[in-house]
Amino acid sequence: MSKPSKRRLKEIENAAKNRREIVEANLSRRDMMKMGLLTSAGMLIPKRGLSARWSDPSGIIPFDNPVSPPTRAFVEPLPIMPVKQPVASLTPSPTINPNTAAGEARTRAHQAFTMLPPQKFYEVHQRPAQFSMSPDLPFQTIWGFDGQFPGPTYVAHYGEPILIRNFNGLTTNNGGFGKPSVSSHLHNAHTPSESDGFPCDFFEIGQFYDHHYPNRQAGFNSTHPPNGDVNESLSTLWYHDHRLDFTAQNVYKGLAGFYLLFNQFDTGDETTGFRLPSGDFDVPLMFSDRVFDPSNGQLFFDLFNTDGILGDRFLVNGKIQPFFQVHPRRYRFRCLDSGPSRFWELFLTDLNNLNGHNLFWEISNDGNLLPQPVQIESFRLGVAERKDVIIDFTPFAGKSIYFENRLLQTSGRGPTNTILAPGQGNLALRFDVALPPVSDQSVDPATLPHYYTLPSTTATPRITRTFRFERTNGQWAINGKFVDCDTPRLTVQRNSVEKWILQNNSGGWQHPVHIHFEEHQILKRNGVPTAPGSVENSRKDVVRLQFNEQVELFFRFRDFVGRHPLHCHNVVHEDHAMMLRWDIGAAGDNNTTP
Amino acid sequence: MPKLTRRESIALVGMAPLAAGLAAGKDSPVSSGKSSRERIRDRYFPNLELVTHEGKKVRFYDDLIKDKIVIINFMYANCEGICPGITANLVRVQKAFGDRVGRDIFMYSFTLKPEQDTPEVLKEYAEMHGAKPGWLFLTGKPDDMEILRRRLGFFDSDPEVDKDKSQHIGNVRYGNEPLQQWGGCPGQGNPEWIVKLISGVDWPNKNRRG
Structure with a gap:
């Protein structure tokens, strides 16, 4: 490299x-x-x-490579995505078996529909729309859920199964990139395979697909009946297109949004449960980068790049470098790196005091609440990782402070190890602490409240499997093989424990690896056990496989059967075959290097 | 969806930038006036003169890419690494698409060693592997072949790796030029799987293909 x-x-x-x-x-x-x-x-x-x-x-x-036309920073407010509203009913009514006659593209029956019948119904249409990312650029033709970028935010609750009828209303005319054929993945949900958004379960223009999301914690039909293990609760999820070979293009075009899950502890009300900042003070932030063609200001996607794609414009919730007016109080921010390839290391920067160390609190890893808050000065996001943080703006009343990415990255293959000096990075979002003081009934994270206990990892794995992430003749491979949706590379025995070892023998690239269905815990990184109380000592669904690293992951695969992928979430690598299909079945196999 | 003829779908594709231009604000950068399809052509598909294994002169964009579904790889005749396996896979891909190859689907193998791979050498290679009409093996001026290789992304961004021909890029690019849908897959993969992927960029209405 x-x-x-x-x-x-x-x-x-x-x-x-x-x-x-x-x-x-x-x-x-x-x-x-x-x-x-x-x-x-x-x-x-x-x-x-x-x-x-x-x-x-x-x-x-x-x-x-094109250099984007100039755009002014901090001239537009941060957009807040609207909450998706349910419909009273769907016509025709959802069915257990695919309703092929009505235009449904699903090929497999819902496996949990009778056990956990949907209580709320949604209808969403993926369609093209005109969208402004900056007043200094022309409108862009994006593809969005309900024509929005980012898509609307789903607010879901444990114990309340939902069904989303998802229509493909895209057009053949793609404006230069994008494939109007889609499979919507709900990232990190404990979802039956047929509703997972498997990369080859795509549906075409004019078709729809019913996704059934049971909203039950893992273990509900195995180790912790009937509701599941509360310590497996998820909080910040996202949904995005996962169409085989075209995920990078389609997500770059706008097919992504948030899905928030609440329960009796993470209630969405700061006067109850864990008392996390709620309502207007609970804000999802989708970080991404893009590049625009200087000849016409339109989104540019490098079609034949296989290393990874970097942009020179930094977007939060679909706008280039927005500002956000806040009150001097605590906020919860749900931060997501939506790719395509950039890693971020976000710091709070006060441009008038570059030597200051502005600390805040991390409360989740990949949207799963930690045992307790951890005080940090910065946090890193690989593509698809989520971190929930709590920032108290009280000390900054009357000032402006920035979310700044200080991680130097010059190639799509991965970041460097260089952290730039304060103020030398990419200022992504400006907080103006300009609004008047208001009441704050959320708990101060400095009191170290307890959230969820980490589920035990002492069980003996049924099998240990090893996955080598590598490059061969310019192609991204896992254990020397390439994606093939038709062939499961391994089968997990349902309700069993496995240990997976992920290896990257290169100093030239990094892979944010995502495994669908159940989150894992990182037991060891490069042979060193994860330190108790560290942020890495947590439940995750993406693991950053950095230069020359090996990680050991603990999994417990529960409740459902079917097919899921394991893949690199640098979506350019993913679209160039760095993915494999694995299955959950009644019986597992013994393939240790799938 | 409404049934479009190929001509109609091409016309639709051409309309995209116009619509986007109309929607653009007054304060926006002036559009170059080119459609996204033209911009893809300008960036990736230089209209270089090449020679087929049958000795025919062709233009890269005009004759090989425009209006077609194409399957592209890079190889050289005396390659003993990944080339034979990829070529064998592509033979099976050609078989699977049958008489569509040469009609609306075209296969192109470009040499990485134009100094050695004359049309005669490539013709012998094509015959030896059982390539049928509709699959062209192409050579040209070394500088032109190098431009083509880089434009199509068949290079490694690590110069040391890129110099080593044994590590040459084993991807197969596939795309539908008028629909502006371009993907890539490993040439050493399962050929049935490669066929499925390429079918993904087929015309929306298969009854009216070609």
Whole structure:
């Protein structure tokens, strides 16, 4: 793996500095035109250093990656996604077996429909829409759930099964990238296979698919009947397209949103249960990066890139560098890296006090509440990882403070190990602590409240399996093999315990590996047991497999049967075959290197 | 969905940027006026002159890519690494698509060693492996072949790895040019699976294909 030269690193730093100066000077497009930074057509005057994207110093890439046209930062408010509302009924009524005659594309019967009949029904339409990501760019043709980017937020409750009728209302006309064929995955849900959004369960234009989400904790039909193990409760999930080979293109186009799950402890009401900040003070944040074609300001997707795709514009909830006006009190932020390939390390930066260490609290890993809050200065997100954090804005009343990504990444293959100096990274979101004080009935995380106890990992695994993540002849592979939806590479025995070892023998790339269906616990990283009380000592569904690392994961596969994938969630790697199908069945196999 | 002829679907695709341009605000960068299809052509499909294994001169975009479903890989005739396996897989892919290959689906294998792989060498290679009409093996000026390789993403971003021909990229690219749907898969995978993937970018209405 070639690394950027020192000279190029310096240029990248200068680029960040230049862009920051433009941001801080609050230059309008008119100003930039006057200063000669921008032509009247909106083109960027080529000024070396303005782009943080890495152009290959070896010159092997013969044509430049596009540099987005200039966009002003912090001129638009943070969008808050609307909560998806149920419908009274669906016509035709949902059926256990696929309603093929009515246009349903599902091929398998719902396995838990009779046991956990849906109590709420939703109807969602995936369709194209015009959407503005910045006032300095033209409207984009996005694909969104209900035409929205990000999609509407589902608010679900344990004990209340739901059914979502999901229509493909996309068009053949894709504007240059995207496949109007979809499979919607509910990321991290304990979902029967036929409703999982398996990459090959896709449905075409004009078809629909009924997804049944039982909203039951793991163990409800095995170790912890009838409701499941409360310590397996999930909080912050997301949904996104998972269409085989086209996930990167389709999610880049906008097919992603949040799904929040509440229970008797994480109640959505800060006066009850764990008393986490609620209502307007509980805010999902979807971080992503994009690049725009400088010739017309339209979203650009590099079709033939297999390393991973980096953008030079940083979006939160669909807007480039928005601002968010907050009250001086505690907020819960549910932070998600929605990809396609960038890793983030987010810090709170006060540009007027760059030496300050602004601490806050992490309360979840991958949206699963920790045993107790952990105080942090920053947190890292690989693609698809979620971290819930609590920030108390009281000390910043009257000031502005930023979520800044200080992780240097110059290639889609993975981040560097470099953390940039405060203020030298990518300012993604500005909090303006400008609103008046209001009451705050949430619990102070400094009192170290207890959330969920980590389920025991002392059970003896039925089998230990090893998965090597590697590159061979420019292709991404697992144990030397490539994705094939038709062939299960291993079968887990339902209600059994397994240990999976994931290996990355390269110093050139990283893989955020996602395993569907049940979260895991990281037992060891590079042979070192996970430290009790650390953030990594938690329940997860994505594990960052960093340079030359090996991780050991503990799994308990419960309740349902069927097929699921294991894959790299750098969605460009995923779309280039770094995925395998595994099954849960009545009997398991003994394949130790699937 | 309404049944579109291929001509209609192509026309629809061409309309996209116009609609987006109309929706754009006054303060937006001026559109270059090119459709997304033209921009894909400009970036990835230089209209270079190539020679087929039958000695015929062709233009890359005009003759090989435009209006077609295509299957693309890179190889060289004396490759003893991954090439024979990929070629054998592609033979089975060609068999599976039958007489559509050469009609609306086209297969192209580009040489990584144009100095050695003359049309005659490639013709012998094609015959030896049982490639049928509709599958072309192509060579050209070395500089042009290099441009093509890089534009189509058949290079490794690590220059050391890229220099080593034994580690050359084993991907098969597949796409539907007018529909602007492009994917890739490992050429060493299960050929039945490769056929399924390529079928994913078939015309929306298969009755009116070609």
